[in-house]
Amino acid sequence: MPAHGTQTITTGRQWVLLILGGIVTVVVVLAAVWVIFTPRPANTPEENAGGRPAPAAAPSPVPVTAPTAVVAPGTPKPASCNEIYSPDMVAAFGDLVLNPAWTTEPGADVRVGADDPELRAIINASEHLSCRWVSPAGASGSGVSTSVVWVTAEQTAAVEARLRALGMECYEELGGLRCITETSAGADSIGQSHFLRGGIWLATQYVNAGPDGYTHDMVNSIWAGA
Missing domain, CATH: 1.20.5 (Single alpha-helices involved in coiled-coils or other helix-helix interfaces)
Incomplete structure (x- = not known):
């Protein structure tokens, strides 16, 4: 015990x-x-070493869709301005040259083929070639500027309507529509010539220059054999 x-x-x-x-x-x-x-709950943020919520993943980039070409099958499409003039037309310009380097410099005083804001907007928004016959030394009191513009049927109708609204003289010529206007400012002769045919718009401005048959020569070169 x-x-x-x-x-x-x-x-x-x-x-x-x-x-x-x-x-x-x-x-x-x-x-x-x-x-x-x-x-862990789905809405609980993961924490990094510093004790702060980690940033959310960056959103995926939105793909950029390239604009669809408006050139219809079979539409002539010269690759450069050199292809739209005959040798005789090139010689007829004398001292003026095609697209000298200064015309592509920032702020260059150049024309686009139309002085109306609505027409210029269509040119700038569309695929086009800028072809300028000017002095090689810089801006001067003479020259010819043409934009070869590829346009849709809707744009063609809009251009025609605008040209007529501006009071230009329009008539059928060379299988297309030609609209022209010319004015005088003192000793200067200033004018425009517009030609619409088959998805192409030839928009031309000129000041104290422009050999006879200039538009006809472009039409015959672009639609050669048509």
Whole structure:
């Protein structure tokens, strides 16, 4: 029989304590596993090393669609201004030259073939060739500027309507429509000639220059054999 004051744990009580300790251990382990493997909510931002939310992924770039060409199959398409003039027309310009370097410099004083804002807007928005016969030394008081413009049927109708609204004289010629106007400002002769045919618009401005048959020569060169 043990002395007074000494506690004795019976065998039954030891088993109870062992079972309780095992249960507590299992609960702790299961809690740890739940914390580790439970997925984070979808709207919980991932945090970087600095404790701030990581930036969202950049949006994908929007593809840019190239404009569709308006040139209809079979429409003549000269690659350069050199292809739209005959040798005789080139010789007829004398001291004026085709597209000298200064005409492409920023801020160059050049014309586009029409002085009306609505017509210029169509030229600038469309595929075109800029062909200018001017002095090689720079802007002067004479020259001829033509834009060879490829246009849709709708644009052709809009150009014709605008030319007529501006009071130009229009008539059928060489399988197309020709519209002309000419004015005088002092000693200067200033005019325009426009020709529409089969998806092409020849828009021409001239000041104190322009050999006879200039538009006819372009038409015969562009539609050679037609």
